[in-house]
Amino acid sequence: MIKIEVNKRQVEANKGELLLTAIRRAGIKVPTLCHFEGLPPSGACRLCVVEMDGRLIPSCATTVADGMKCQTHSSKAVRARKTIIELLLADHPDDCLYCVRNGNCELQTLAEEYGVRTRRYQGEKSTCHLDVSSPALERDPAKCILCGKCVRVCEEVQNVSAIDFAGRGSKTRIETAFNEGLNMSSCVFCGQCIKVCPTGALREKSSIKEVLEAIADPDKVVVVQHAPAISVSVGEAFGLKPGSECSGPLNAVLRRIGFDKVFDTSFTADLTIMEEGSEFLARLKGKGKLPMITSCSPGWVKFAEEFYPDMLDNLSSCKSPQQMMGAVIKNYYAEKANIDPKKIFSVSIMPCIAKKFEVTREEMLTDGVPDIDAVITTRELVRLMKMRGLDLNSIEPEPADNPLSLKTGAGKIFATSGGVMEAALRSAYHLVTGKELDSLDIKAVRGLEGRKEAKINIEGTEIGVAVVSGLKNASDLLDEIRAGRNDLHFIEIMACPGGCINGGGQPIGVTPEAVAGRMKSLYSIDKSEKYRASHLNPDIQKLYKEYLGEPLGHKSHKLLHTHYTKRDVVK
Amino acid sequence: MSVVENIIKQHSNPGRDSLIPILQAVQEHEGFISRESVIEIGKALDLPASKIYGVATFYNQFRFSPHGKWVVQVCRGTACHVKGSAALLSRIERELGISAGGTTRDGLFSIEVVACIGACGLAPVIAVNGNFHAKVSPDDVPEILRNYRNQTVEGTK
Numbered sequence: 001m002i003k004i005e006v007n008k009r010q011v012e013a014n015k016g017e018l019l020l021t022a023i024r025r026a027g028i029k030v031p032t033l034c035h036f037e038g039l040p041p042s043g044a045c046r047l048c049v050v051e052m053d054g055r056l057i058p059s060c061a062t063t064v065a066d067g068m069k070c071q072t073h074s075s076k077a078v079r080a081r082k083t084i085i086e087l088l089l090a091d092h093p094d095d096c097l098y099c100v101r102n103g104n105c106e107l108q109t110l111a112e113e114y115g116v117r118t119r120r121y122q123g124e125k126s127t128c129h130l131d132v133s134s135p136a137l138e139r140d141p142a143k144c145i146l147c148g149k150c151v152r153v154c155e156e157v158q159n160v161s162a163i164d165f166a167g168r169g170s171k172t173r174i175e176t177a178f179n180e181g182l183n184m185s186s187c188v189f190c191g192q193c194i195k196v197c198p199t200g201a202l203r204e205k206s207s208i209k210e211v212l213e214a215i216a217d218p219d220k221v222v223v224v225q226h227a228p229a230i231s232v233s234v235g236e237a238f239g240l241k242p243g244s245e246c247s248g249p250l251n252a253v254l255r256r257i258g259f260d261k262v263f264d265t266s267f268t269a270d271l272t273i274m275e276e277g278s279e280f281l282a283r284l285k286g287k288g289k290l291p292m293i294t295s296c297s298p299g300w301v302k303f304a305e306e307f308y309p310d311m312l313d314n315l316s317s318c319k320s321p322q323q324m325m326g327a328v329i330k331n332y333y334a335e336k337a338n339i340d341p342k343k344i345f346s347v348s349i350m351p352c353i354a355k356k357f358e359v360t361r362e363e364m365l366t367d368g369v370p371d372i373d374a375v376i377t378t379r380e381l382v383r384l385m386k387m388r389g390l391d392l393n394s395i396e397p398e399p400a401d402n403p404l405s406l407k408t409g410a411g412k413i414f415a416t417s418g419g420v421m422e423a424a425l426r427s428a429y430h431l432v433t434g435k436e437l438d439s440l441d442i443k444a445v446r447g448l449e450g451r452k453e454a455k456i457n458i459e460g461t462e463i464g465v466a467v468v469s470g471l472k473n474a475s476d477l478l479d480e481i482r483a484g485r486n487d488l489h490f491i492e493i494m495a496c497p498g499g500c501i502n503g504g505g506q507p508i509g510v511t512p513e514a515v516a517g518r519m520k521s522l523y524s525i526d527k528s529e530k531y532r533a534s535h536l537n538p539d540i541q542k543l544y545k546e547y548l549g550e551p552l553g554h555k556s557h558k559l560l561h562t563h564y565t566k567r568d569v570v571k
Numbered sequence: 572m573s574v575v576e577n578i579i580k581q582h583s584n585p586g587r588d589s590l591i592p593i594l595q596a597v598q599e600h601e602g603f604i605s606r607e608s609v610i611e612i613g614k615a616l617d618l619p620a621s622k623i624y625g626v627a628t629f630y631n632q633f634r635f636s637p638h639g640k641w642v643v644q645v646c647r648g649t650a651c652h653v654k655g656s657a658a659l660l661s662r663i664e665r666e667l668g669i670s671a672g673g674t675t676r677d678g679l680f681s682i683e684v685v686a687c688i689g690a691c692g693l694a695p696v697i698a699v700n701g702n703f704h705a706k707v708s709p710d711d712v713p714e715i716l717r718n719y720r721n722q723t724v725e726g727t728k
Contacts, residue, residue, distance in 0.1 A: 155619070155622075160619075161619030161621050161622060162619075162621060163621055164619070164621040164622050164624070164625035165625050165629075166624060166625045166628040166629075167628045167629065168628070168629045168630075175621070175624070175625075176621055177609065177619075177620035177621040177623070177624040178606055178609075178620075178624055178635070185621070186619070186620075186621075570606075570610065570620045570621075571610075571613070571619060571620055
C-alpha cells in the first residue's frame with residue numbers, strides 16, 4: 001500500500017495500479033470515454049487528464065508512485081476536458097433528439113456535465129456512410145468518436161477482429177477490411193461492441209416497426225416468447241434492483257402491448273436439454289464426435305463456422321431454445337390451437353443481437369416457413385414499453401400462456417454461463433442412471449470466470465466438462481483441443497462474457513455487479529422452482545407424448561435439429 | 572507458388588513485424604495490394620484482414636487498385652499550394668471523373684497526391700509517369716490529358 005495525494009487529500013493506492021483506479025476508489029469522478037476495465041490502457045480520449053506539477057497527464061495510463069500529488073479538477077484540467085468534448089462535438093452530428101442513445105450517451109452526458117452551451121469550434125464534418133449491411137447490427141461512423149473500445153472488445157475479448165482503425169489523422173475511421181460492410185466481415189453479431197460504444201455509432205437493427213405492424217394487423221396472431229435472461233434484466237430500466245425477477249409483470253406488459261400469446265423460452269430450454277442430453281449420451285456411446293459443444297449461442301455458432309470449421313462436427317445439432325420454440329409454435333401449437341401457421345407472427349425477445357441473424361439462416365426455415373419472424377432485444381423491449389406508457393412497477397403480474405411456458409429451474413439458468421451445462425448434467429445423469437443427482441447444484445460450473453472446468457462422475461464414468469464464455473476464452477480452449485487435449489467430453493460455449501445475462505442486446509451501461517446480480521437471481525429462481533430438472537417438466541413430457549415421440553426421433557430431427565457449414569468471410 | 576507465398580518465404584520467421592516489408596514487396600510485384608493478397612498475408616502471419624487493411628490504409632504508399640496506364644502525380648507541397656495546386660487537383664479530378672487515389676474505369680489514368688515532388692521552382696507542378704509539367708494552370712489540364720490519351724490510342728493502333 002502506498003500513499004498519494006489527490007486534491008490535497010491523502011489517498012491510499014496499491015503498488016502498480018493505475019492512477020485512475022486509485023482516484024476512482026477514493027470516490028472522485030474523473031471521466032473517460034476510452035478506458036476499458038480489465039484491458040491495458042489505451043489513452044485515446046485524454047479526458048482523464050489530471051494536473052501534476054503543472055502538467056496534464058492521463059490518469060488512465062499512469063502508474064501510481066509513492067508521494068504522487070495530483071489535482072483532478074484544477075481549472076487547467078477541467079478546461080482541457082471541456083475543450084476535448086467541444087472538439088469531439090465539432091465533428092459529431094447534432095441530432096441527439098433522433099439518436100437511439102438520446103439520454104443514454106456518454107458524450108451527451110459529458111457535454112452537459114461540463115456545461116457546453118455554445119458551438120465553439122465549427123468546421124467541416126466528416127462524411128460517412130451508414131453500414132446497414134448486416135441483419136443484426138448497424139454502424140453509423142458519423143457518430144464515432146474513435147475511442148477504439150469496439151475494436152478492442154472485438155479483438156481482445158472476442159478474438160474476432162472484424163473491425164479496426166483505418167486511415168490516418170483527421171481521416172481515421174473504424175472500418176471492416178476493405179470497408180465492405182459488416183455482412184462480408186467476420187463479425188459474429190455478438191453485439192458486445194454496442195455495449196461498450198459511448199455514443200450511438202453502434203446499435204442493433206431494430207425490429208420494433210415490424211412487430212408493431214404485425215400487432216396492428218387483425219389477420220395476424222402475434223405470439224411472443226421471452227428468453228430466460230429477460231425477466232432478470234429488464235427491471236433495471238424501471239429502477240428495480242439488478243437481477244429483480246419480473247416474469248409476472250413482463251407477461252402482463254406484453255399482453256398490454258398487444259401480443260396474443262406469451263410464452264417463456266425457458267420451456268424450450270428444457271426441450272433443448274432433452275434433445276441435447278440424449279445426443280450427448282449417444283455420442284458417449286460412440287455415435288458422433290466428442291467433446292460435444294453446445295450450440296445455443298448463435299454468435300458462437302457463427303464464430304465456429306468461420307474460425308473452427310474443422311470442429312463443426314463437435315457442435316450439438318440441436319437448434320437453440322429460441323428456434324425450438326419457433327418451430328414448436330408454428331407446428332405443435334398451431335395444430336393444437338387450430339391456427340393456420342401462416343397467420344402466426346412469431347416474435348422473440350432476446351438479450352442477444354446474433355439472434356436477429358440466427359432467424360435469417362436458411363436452416364431455420366421449416367418447410368419454407370421461418371421459425372421466428374422478428375427478434376427484439378431487451379433494449380427494444382424497454383423502448384416498446386415506454387412507447388406504450390407501461391411500467392413494470394405498476395402492473396399486476398400474470399402467468400405466461402400454456403402449454404409452452406411451464407419452466408424448470410434448469411431451463412431458467414440457461415441465461416448464465418454454466419447454466420446449460422448444469423441443466424444438461426442434471427438430466428444426463430437421470431438418463432444414464434434412472435436416478436436423480438443427490439445434489440442438483442453443480443457449483444464447479446457456476447460463476448463469472450471466463451473458463452470453468454470440472455470432472456463429473458456418472459456411475460463410474462468420469463465426464464470431463466468445461467464451460468467458457470467470451471470468444472477469446474473459447475478460442476484458447478479450442479486451440480488446446482486442436483493441439484491434442486482429449487480429457488473433455490462436453491463443453492458449453494457462450495459468445496458473451498458471462499453468458500446471456502451480459503448479452504449484446506442487454507441494457508447499455510451495465511456494471512459487472514449488475515451482471516452478478518442477474519446471475520444470483522437466476523440461481524435463486526432455480527432453487528425455488530417446483531421442478532429443477534428438464535426431464536421432470538410435465539409439459540415437456542406431454543409434448544413428447546402427444547407430438548414429438550421421443551428425443552432424437554423423426555419429428556425432433558425435422559423440427560429441432562439443424563446443421564452447420566463452413567463460412568467464407570473476410571477474416 | 573503465389574507472389575505472396577514467394578515473398579513470405581524470403582522472410583525468416585515472418586511475424587507481425589514483417590507486415591510492412593511484405594506489403595511493400597507485394598505492391599512492388601503486383602502494382603497494388605489486392606484483397607486476395609491481404610487475406611493470404613493474414614493467413615500466413617496470423618493477422619486479421621481488418622488489421623492489415625488498417626495498417627495499409629495508414630500509409631499513403633499503399634494502393635488497393637491497380638494503377639492506370641498514366642499516373643498523374645499532383646504536388647500538394649507548400650509552394651504548389653501557394654500557386655494554386657488545390658484548384659489544379661480539383662480540375663484534374665473533374666476532367667477524369669475520379670478523385671485522388673482513384674483510377675478511371677478504362678484503366679487509363681490514376682491520380683496520386685504527392686506531399687512535395689521536389690520541384691518547387693516549377694510550381695504548380697504535376698508529373699505523369701515521371702514527365703514533369705511545369706506551372707500548370709487548370710485550363711491546361713484538358714490538353715495535357717488529351718495528349719496522353721492520344722498516345723495510348725496510337726500505341727494500340
